[in-house]
Amino acid sequence: MDVSRLERVGECAWRFAPQGAMRAPVVLYATRELLERMDDKVLEQASNVATLPGIVGASYAMPDAHWGYGFPIGGVAAFDPDEGVVSAGGVGFDISCGVRCLLTSLREEEVRARQKELADALFAKIPAGVGSTGRLRLSGREMDAMLAGGARWAVEKGHGDPRDLERVEERGSMAGAEPEHVSQKAKERQRDQVGTLGSGNHYLEVQKVAGISDAKTAGVFGLREGEVVVSIHCGSRGLGHQVGTDYLKEMLAEARERGIRLPERELACAPIASAVGRRYLGAMRAGMNCAMANRQVLTSLVRQVFAAVLPKARLELLYDVSHNTCKEELHEVAGTMRRLFVHRKGATRAFGPGHAELPEDLRPEGQPVLIGGSMGTSSWVLAGTAEGERLAFSSACHGAGRDMSRTEAARRWNGRDVLRDLEARGILIRSPSPRGIAEEAPGAYKDVSEVVEATERAGLARKVARLEPLVCVKG
């Protein structure tokens, strides 16, 4: 990206003034080095988002931003409920894709002693990859109950402990979900997909806490150096994808009818106050519940594996975040509290200390922000800051972000070589697809630690702990 077009407004904050049809500025959070390597398309797409009606504040890009469909991935944009719009492309196809982290209370050496057995048992138990199916097959009525209830539905069905729900955004159940606005096609795609990992960049990792940056907050989060955690990265599976597909087309027609000028079609949107906008919000919230239920069922499977292989483990939920969402939230704008619809596409909500939405025991520290690395690299636990509210409506980065295309990665690396190299470093990978491993090779992603460093320096979130993989199950 050509940095000379930007005004530097902070150590890691850059502003692009409104021009042409833009109704608000673009604000990018990144180091100069990250920005220089960032695709020009990010600025173009973030500028396009700034042209949409009812945008409040600015169109923001997080340090891991990269070229997406319509909205950039790593983009945050908030809209006024009366004047503003909601966009399926601003949420993404994988609605409520997110990361969940489980504490195990096991030491690294205890896991190393059973590492291969654990990797094989997880791979046998967790449905992963193209064409895999879950153990549950939902009837029409059960599907609707799952879409209305989210992780709460899963716990009520015996997949977990009610205490888990305290540690999931929205207490595990997104209010305002309307399963009746989810198409039959979407439900059909999900029929046997509950409790599956999916493919692509989704994974389940056993990780060790490799470093602590903030001892007090880490203590409250239950993170101790040398102990082991399990992280699950996945989303709303086929149902979320189909909801995105269905409403993208409806919103194209709606935007055309309402005379909303779209710089590119992928920005298709509908007024929040319109019938299409309201139906999408109801369906998208059902998709969020689908994702939270999915991660809850997977948690139950992980617990079963640990009970068999390492029965001493106590798997307790640290937190569960979603990074493809549009949520109705209260934010302070120019001294006034306003109700806004905040799109976070490849961006994590990061509420600061004292926020009422946070569970009481975590509240003084700020929200845990779970940042997934790529296979074989570090992941991070961060905490939301007070200043994040002013900077980007309490939002932070979500991961490393790709540095090259899948085709380029598959050309450069061989899956079996990647597997062997990682094994030599003590990391066991289990995946049904060698090509998938090549496409997800660690070198195909940006350095997540650089992204996290920029996030902290920008003030969006602060570092708490760094995690390193021991076992990775890839879809």
Place this chain on the structure above:
Amino acid sequence: MVADPARVKPEQEVAIECSAHDHELLLLEWLDALIYEMATRRMLFSRFDVAIEEGRLRARAFGETVDVARHQPAVEVKGATCTELSVTRGEDGVWSAQCVVDV
């Protein structure tokens, strides 16, 4: 690439129909219909017979059920997007169609 089409036997046939106001949206509808069939039937396709008449597409897609060991599928497709979506006909009369899909 989802999987190498050369490894997918065209032994099972699925009929697909869709329609749209313009060529580009028709491409979007067609890809979405294929993605849906792939997801719900757990199939991969390698051969297609397609006829388009007045904005209406009628097709037969041929393929087989996913066999992970043999097909080595790398990713599942989430949906077709409007990014880089274009359907054009060159001066030589050859059509070209492109669409970025989300994986």
